[in-house]
Amino acid sequence: MRHFRFLTFCRSYLMPGLLAGVVAGFGPMISGCGERQEEPIVALVNGRTITQTEFDLRWGELSPATRSRYEKDGGKRKFLEELITRELLMQEGRRRGLDHNEIIRDKTQRYKEQLILDELLKDKLQSKVELTQVELDAYYEKHAAELLDPLKASISVMLLPNVYAAKDLETQVNRGGNFAKFAQRYSMDEKTKSKGGDLGPYRKGMLLPELDTVIHTLKPGMVSGPVKTEHGYYLVMLSPLDEAIIQTDLATKERLRQELLADKRRKRFDEVIADIRTNAAVRFAEAARYINEDTGKR
Numbered sequence: 001m002r003h004f005r006f007l008t009f010c011r012s013y014l015m016p017g018l019l020a021g022v023v024a025g026f027g028p029m030i031s032g033c034g035e036r037q038e039e040p041i042v043a044l045v046n047g048r049t050i051t052q053t054e055f056d057l058r059w060g061e062l063s064p065a066t067r068s069r070y071e072k073d074g075g076k077r078k079f080l081e082e083l084i085t086r087e088l089l090m091q092e093g094r095r096r097g098l099d100h101n102e103i104i105r106d107k108t109q110r111y112k113e114q115l116i117l118d119e120l121l122k123d124k125l126q127s128k129v130e131l132t133q134v135e136l137d138a139y140y141e142k143h144a145a146e147l148l149d150p151l152k153a154s155i156s157v158m159l160l161p162n163v164y165a166a167k168d169l170e171t172q173v174n175r176g177g178n179f180a181k182f183a184q185r186y187s188m189d190e191k192t193k194s195k196g197g198d199l200g201p202y203r204k205g206m207l208l209p210e211l212d213t214v215i216h217t218l219k220p221g222m223v224s225g226p227v228k229t230e231h232g233y234y235l236v237m238l239s240p241l242d243e244a245i246i247q248t249d250l251a252t253k254e255r256l257r258q259e260l261l262a263d264k265r266r267k268r269f270d271e272v273i274a275d276i277r278t279n280a281a282v283r284f285a286e287a288a289r290y291i292n293e294d295t296g297k298r
Helices: 002-024 052-060 064-072 075-095 102-124 133-142 163-174 179-186 209-215 243-278 286-290
Strands: 028-031 034-037 041-045 048-051 153-160 198-201 227-229 232-240
Touching: 041 052, 041 075, 048 052, 048 075, 052 075, 064 075, 133 243, 153 163, 153 179, 153 209, 163 179, 163 232, 209 227, 209 232
Parallel strands: none
Antiparallel strands: 028 034, 041 048, 153 198, 153 232, 227 232
16 A cells, blocks of 8 residues: 555656656656756757756866957857857767768877877976076077167267367257257268168167267267267267167067077976986887988888
8 A cells, every 4th residue: 555655656746847857958866756856957959968067167168368258249158059069060070970080080099199298298397497587688698689778779979070070069969959960961970971870779789889888878868978989079869769669679578588488498398308218118120220311211
């Protein structure tokens, strides 16, 4: 009698719950006569389920930039639509037998091997490769010709035959006269005369030693007093650089930093490989003698 009542209870109360669970996308679990809902399902694609956990996992794998793009264009609903599209394409690929394609299998194996290597090297290169300021400064000094001097100023010069002419023009420039026009008219420096004395952004080694000493005492917009050289008397003036030139210099500096960092990482990688090979038995087989550096032909 008790068994009969138990079956009647299950038919009356359990079966409707079972159907409702299936329609809602939940798989019911039966423990005695109790019902426990499994993980929520967010979509069914030709019978294949996309669970909440799978959705959350894939959403969490997105880069911040990609997630931000979705949030501005449809949010998680848009992402779910794309997961459904991806699943439809995968099902079509399987229907065509592409999951058994030998070429794809080979590529999959190589990709798997690459993941293993990446994980291994990540473990071997646990100590983060960083650059010290001393290393950076030395590298910048080595490539000083590519960088602006910290002075970050444009240099203009005017060469005059004697100290009196130099002093006269210095006075006129300080009273508001145009340095470039005076240089075009009076300068004896044939290399810069046509450009109004403009030498461009200052870099080490571009000036005579006598002039190089003077410019570090000037501020942008200032003109020096007459500077005696074996060629005559120079007037030198500093001008501020355009912002575009400064930004280009900063980009060059960052490129050099990345080059040095990549070189240091490569050296660290070589050290790791050398350590692994030290404890390995490697020998070339007979066929290796047919491998040439140029053609690889036998």
